[in-house]
Amino acid sequence: MKCPACESEMAVVDLPMVEIDRCGGCGGIVLDKGETEVIDSLGLAPVIEQGVARGGTTRTTAAHCYPCGQDMVALRGAGDIEYDWCAGCERLFFDRGELSELDAFVDL
Numbered sequence: 835m836k837c838p839a840c841e842s843e844m845a846v847v848d849l850p851m852v853e854i855d856r857c858g859g860c861g862g863i864v865l866d867k868g869e870t871e872v873i874d875s876l877g878l879a880p881v882i883e884q885g886v887a888r889g890g891t892t893r894t895t896a897a898h899c900y901p902c903g904q905d906m907v908a909l910r911g912a913g914d915i916e917y918d919w920c921a922g923c924e925r926l927f928f929d930r931g932e933l934s935e936l937d938a939f940v941d942l
């Protein structure tokens with residue numbers, strides 16, 4: 835899969851519960867919609883559900899979901915975690931550092 839932010843090819847990272855896609859170029863992380871266990875364990879469900887559109891982003895271009903061919907929606911959730919969400923496949927993209935407060939991703 836291509837990185838939504840920088841178009842590098844992402845690498846699959848095996849975690850105990852799930853596989854995630856991580857970009858070696860920019861450090862971004864993609865969680866697929868089906869990866870609900872990791873979403874649950876990270877407490878991301880309320881983040882996702884309560885996301886509100888965020889004004890600015892550190893990127894100059896929107897994250898892009900290549901499988902769907904559409905731009906992702908920039909959102910901000912609980913705890914000020916910023917992420918991008920694809921309305922087509924409900925994939926989530928986190929820029930490097932956006933998940934750093936969550937222990938599971940610190941040592942990736």
Ligand SMILES: [Zn+2]
Pocket residue numbers: 837838839840841842857858859860861862
């Ligand atoms: Zn990238």
Ligand SMILES: [Zn+2]
Pocket residue numbers: 899900901902903920921922923924925
């Ligand atoms: Zn998509």
